Amino acid sequence: MELKRRELIAAFLGSAVATSACRDRTPRAPVPGGVVDRVVDTGHRLRGAPLPRAAELQTVDVLVVGAGAAGLSAAWRLAAAGVRDVRVLELDTEAGGTARAGKNAVSSFPWGAHYLPAPLRDTGPVMRLLREMDAVTGVDDTGQPLFDEELLVREPEERLFYRGEWYEGLYLRAGASAEDLAELARFEARMNAFAAARDARGRKAFAVPTALSSDDAEWTALDALTMAQWLEREGFRSRRLRWLVDYACRDDYGTTAEGVSAWAGIWYFAARQDGRGERSEGFLSWPEGNGRLVRQLLSALPAGQVEPGVLVHSVEPEAGGCRVDALEAATGRPRAWRARQVVLACPRFVAAHVVAPWRQRRPEWLDAFQYGPWVVANLTLSEAPKSHGFPLAWDNVLYESRSLGYVVATHQLARQDERGPTVLTWYLPMAGLDMKAERQKALSASYADWEGLVMADLLPAHRGLAASAQRLEVMRWGHAMVRPVPGFLWGPARQAAQESLGDVLHFAHSDLGGLGLFEEANWFGVRAAERALAGLGRTAPSWL
Incomplete structure (x- = not known):
């Protein structure tokens, strides 16, 4: 049993975590809880035999398929234009x-994305x-826009755990050499x-959203390399810097620098700052x-x-x-x-099964879209965790783990008792390059x-954490996010996927970016809605 436990931990979190966990033999009771996602089997019905069709049809001006951020953004734009x-x-x-x-009784908490970088520009739908x-x-x-101080993440923002001690920030400065x-x-x-x-037209080389970035070859050529290859080419070999870049890629893209295009890796560090080293308001x-x-x-x-x-199950x-047609x-x-x-606000791997013409003749570019799995767990505690070193922060990262650590859901609440009950939201990107194998691994774990x-x-x-653990709930996202693998961001597939089918079927999802x-997601949702408005014969100023 001990060998199985060690192998399980090493397979998901790495050998350093497995060694540390197996060194501690303190007995503890399991934390009650469960796996809370329920839509995997239902969604997989799209892969099977044709599903039944209703005899009677309801009529509607606009149908939005998918109520994620993109679909809701499309409906929001349509509502603002007066389409009821x-x-x-x-x-x-x-x-x-x-x-x-x-x-729960302690706090609200995220099941996925947990922050929005403060925009640099006072334009666009996100600012609206x-x-x-x-x-x-x-x-x-x-x-540059200014934001309500209560919504900006308060100090301390970030800390890093390494060999028994918490340190401030996300770069491990303790023990760093002059060369590092x-x-x-x-x-x-x-x-x-x-x-x-900036290019000759004044566009940022790396902008938010990606659609506003320069398409000059000087920059887009970086998409042909992995971020790891770019670091090596440019002579960046410090293990601490490599860890920081890997963390950034896992944080935003769900995989390491070996699986991310250099354009995407640089975008992470460059798109949300002004060129003077300041990363927006926070x-x-x-x-x-x-x-x-x-x-x-x-x-x-x-x-x-x-x-x-x-x-x-079918859009024709x-x-x-x-x-x-639906069930x-x-x-x-x-x-x-x-x-x-129709605004189809679902990822391409779902659209491939839903769009009727694509079932008959599958576009080759669909295969360019690849999606990595994530697991998110929310752990409710009767009191805030105790730790050694830099104090509890909003974002708490574990240097030697493949997880991203956790964020504290109650960090932004105005609480008098900082040691009171809280919820930790733990994130694990399944970062391996074989996404199918990673997905199977995530879904097979009990x-x-x-x-x-x-x-x-x-x-x-956090020694003693087990005594305060009240409940653990786990959410598995089998296809959590598109991966910006080399050649994808500025290749033909992503551009082809953005085109409407005729003037009646429009697409929206973060994977298009x-x-x-x-x-x-917000940008493409608004864009699809504005295409639908045009299809209805309505004119409205663009929000993009």
């Missing part, structure tokens, strides 16, 4: 996709959304130069993470417009519209709609396996 005959269908029991949130939330307090003399620090400074200077770079976050953004989008929609528990363009997930009852316009893995990861950093981020 809109239906949003969602397979899951609630809206939000990977930005959804949960809640933040203004609707009263998150924006003004602009500075340079035109010199290489870090050289890397930061390169990233600042990339951030300041991070905007809430206890429920980006679930707060989902809630704002939902608040703009008419009651009942979003219908959960509906599996859409016809003259003047689309036929959409109620709970009952299996077939449903069908005739829509003048709750008992996940309980052992989460506690093995956290206990070395090549990065699984809220800004990408």
